Amino acid sequence: MKLFGKMFFSLIIIVTVIFSIFGGIFIKLSFDNSLSRELSRKQNENQMFVYSFEASASMLSSDTEYIQKNDIEKIIDSVKRSMGESQIGITIVNQKEKAIYTDSKIGKNIKIKDLKDNNFGYLIFKNNGSYYLETMSKMTIESGTYYISIVSSINEVYNDINEMMKNYRVILGIALVVTCILAYVFSKKITRPIEKLSDTVSQMAKGQYDTRAKIKTDGEVGDLVNSFNIMADRLEKNIEELEDTARRQEDFTAAFAHELKTPLTSIIGYSDMMRSMDLEKEEISEYSNYIFLQGKRLEKLSFTLMDLISLDKQKIEFNRISTEKMFNDIEKTVEQMLREHNIRFKMSVEPAVIVGNEDLLKSLFMNIIDNGRKAISGQGIIALKAIKTEKGYTVFIQDNGCGMEKSEIKKITEAFYMIDKSRARKEGGAGIGMSLCKKIVSIHNAKWSVRSKPGKGTIISIVFQEGQN
Structure with missing residues (x-):
């Protein structure tokens, strides 16, 4: 994968992870806060119910059996009217957890042993796709000690959190779209100079040594571009020097061969004439002198070359x-x-x-x-x-x-x-x-x-x- 792809997907993944973590934390805190408020409200409501029930029961001058069997419904109806119909079901049990009254269709789930030191306990459960909160408090009247269990719906809390989750998903989707756009622009801005530099390097690799990176940018990438151009200048200069050296070596070889060929041709030609022809004494002297002069020229050439080589x-x-x-x-x-x-x-x-x-x-x-x-x-x-x-x-x-x-x-x-x-x-x-x-x-x-x-x-x-x- 190229640098652009790595940067693009890395930014998207980072933003997605950050949004997911912090969004999850925010939703969890919001849910916990809503549930805590609802629990506190239901606890207060349960306590108020207990106090109202105790007050109503104390005004009756009946015996225990009569209160339990005949008056308990009247007391509960009276308390319900005074507090509103927010309860789904109310159950009253004695210390043996035997129900002496219930109008709950869901049933009691919490146990007396689940109560805490403050004689209060609660339980959240799900029934038929709905969420419920059951609270239980201890109640003491003249006829004895009882426990009142009140079941209330808390679907509103879960509905709120579900709505929040839907909104969060929409926001996350929008954020991802925006992130993709910004990541694309940002990645392109960062990688475009590097891509141009890479193209320049490719051109130089193909032999176009006069190519330079014409990129205007700051920071580390700008320093890299400047350093590359300086390196390219030196490389081009070195290549030109190498090519010039190679050319001069070829010229030297060709010239040296030519310088040898000219006198050698004369020497061979005159020698052959002296060997194969009957010549006059003057001609022999002239040809010998010419051979001598060409030989001296070769000797001078060899000595000069030796001096030139030996100096190094x-x-x-x-x-x-x-x-x-x-x-x-x-x-x-x-x-x-x-x-x-x-x-x-x-x-x-x-x-x-x-x-x-x-x-x-x-x-x-x-x-x-x-x-x-x-x-x-x-x-x-x-x-x-x-x-x-x-x-x-x-x-x-x-x-x-x-x-x-x-x-x-x-x-x-x-x-x-x-x-x-x-x-x-x-x-x-x-x-x-x-x-x-x-x-x-x-x-x-x-x-x-x-x-x-x-x-x-x-x-x-x-x-x-x-x-x-």
Whole structure:
């Protein structure tokens, strides 16, 4: 059974039980109260009858036998007239419970032994579908001790209680109808947000991860909805990241296979020509050189991949590094290469000390400078500037090369991604350098940003925490 059904029927059952219990208690108390009042009235009536009978009997100057046989009916008739005809039957018995007078058609049911200490007793009984109250009191006159039993109808009390029961059933029926309506509305109000949330979960289970619970409510359900939406946002983000990772892995595999295929095809082709054809010495030298260059390219590719993989696994040692000395070493290394390509290198370094691995940092900056070289056609300038800023020690590397679109910036750190593949391969690149750079930046807990405009060039800034890792 769903939550709505459980709440709906639970509320109906609870209200029914409460109404039944309290209604039953109320009717029982009302009945007991009515019966108690009727009993008290009949007791008083019985006592008044006894007093009236005693008074009338004392005024007679007859002997006992004569009173019992001749005058008793007159006395009872006189008392009845004075008290009204509420009695159904009157019985007078002596101490041996022998009836000396009776006009009751129902008969006497109460016994002398049932009387209490106050010489009064009563009995409620049912006869032919009617309810009766029989009261008995002790009476003492000159002729002896007697007991007067008076039977009266109390159908009115039971009729009242039966009428009350009928009215109660009607009220209970109306209350149940109202309860059903209110329980339905209340249950719907409580469960509707949960049902909507359940529908949202079902949609997400079917792969619609952008679905959100659009429910406006307060309390615990509102908190649950908000928490679910936060969880859904994180889940969608994680799934997107997983999908992006899977895509990049597929791209990496495809690109890696392609990078291997191109030089291997050339190596196999030229090797086959050298093996199967009679070639001139110059041709053999040319083909051998081409095979050698393609082999070196594969070697460089394998070494770069090894560096990229090993960075995640090996323990890297960090030391305090003088930036002035490190950048001077880099300048000496790249200056000749850049000069050969008619590229001018400008460097301005503010001395500082950072913590890191010097070999990795040199590889980082030389990779970025080399990428800048590949982006420049003809004469150009590559500038390196390192200064202290509020954010930390910041290194800017700028070139006036071909630049790139904004959409390309996020992709340049993906393995084997090349904006201009033909030029990159011509320059001996495989598209792994910037992936390696990103890894080195991450290892040093540094932050970097790339700004570029097509035809204007590129600026890469890297911020290190000065004097700490």
